[in-house]
Amino acid sequence: MRKQLLVIGLLVFGIFLAGQALAHTPLCSCYDNGDGTITCEGGFSDGSSAAGVEMRLLDGNGKVLIKGKMDEDSEFTCKKPDGPYKIQFDAGPGHLVEVDGKDIVE
């Protein structure tokens, strides 16, 4: 009886774990607001929120200029720097999206 309960318990736990491993690609898209700021929207392909995900603005040499987080609407706004730059949306290992500043347009 105990063994059966243990097996069932493990199976249920296994299903619970499987539920967490959804197909889940990170997505990030940025645009120029035309007022000296840029806004990035983040998300995942299953629609789940990107609130709290770390955002980094790097200059042309890879130096981190600004560090921030996606807000509760999964958005991040910062001042647009002069010269070449990159935005990084970092949701953990294997979940990094990089956007080149030259692709960020109005």
Add this chain to the structure above:
Amino acid sequence: MKKIIFVLLGLAVLALSVPAFAHFQMLYTPEIALEKGGQLNFKIVWTHPFADEHTMEMTTPTAFYVLSQRGEGKVKKKDLKDKLKPITWTGKANSARAYEASVKVRSMGDHVFCFVPGPYYDKHEEAWMQQITKTIVNVGGIPGNWAEPAGLETEIVPLDKPYALWTGNVFRGIVLSEGKPVSNCDIEVEYINHDALMDKNAFAKSNYVEPPQDAFITMTIKANVNGEFSFGIPRAGWWGFAALGVGPEKEYKGEKFNADAVIWIKAVDMK
């Protein structure tokens, strides 16, 4: 002489048999599964998408707006009525008033475009009609509110993403009137059988396919007791679904009134 008589007879038969059904309110933009946001050009035409035997004159539109949502975010509503510009659309047989709109869509997620035309008086039916129409666009692959009712008095709510269909997929939807499913209603299904020439405001003269018989021009299917329907998509391109007369209003200016719920889908070949 005999030839002329035959031609005249043929034309007379055609004139008498102009179908009162098969009207479709197009809310057309060439791409609805976009990688990035941008400027969307819409052509809004009241016509017969498969046979293109007659383009109808549109009256002043009642409403045009978009409901946008990305993931778990808030749904944002944007009124687009002021973007509508009257144009003349040319079909095979005639030209008539239609509308166009250029809409900037920037955010990732779903954008549910809703269009309510002005009521149209159909002489053959001796009734007013109005096709409340939805076209859903997705940017960037993040889903949003595609499966949520838009809150229209009548609408088709998709059970499959209208913008992410391969040729051969089954498209399913639920017909709602005042938010409640409409049992066993008739739904017309029609394919846009010509290139829509955006620069010329016209349909191309040639058809993609020829129907073996009239029942293939406007295909009629039925919803089940729960208001659900399904349709296997045989060819890439645009398919319109119109649930007939399902709107709650049955009278307009003291005459019969039929509001249909319409949704557009686009299928893409798997290559």
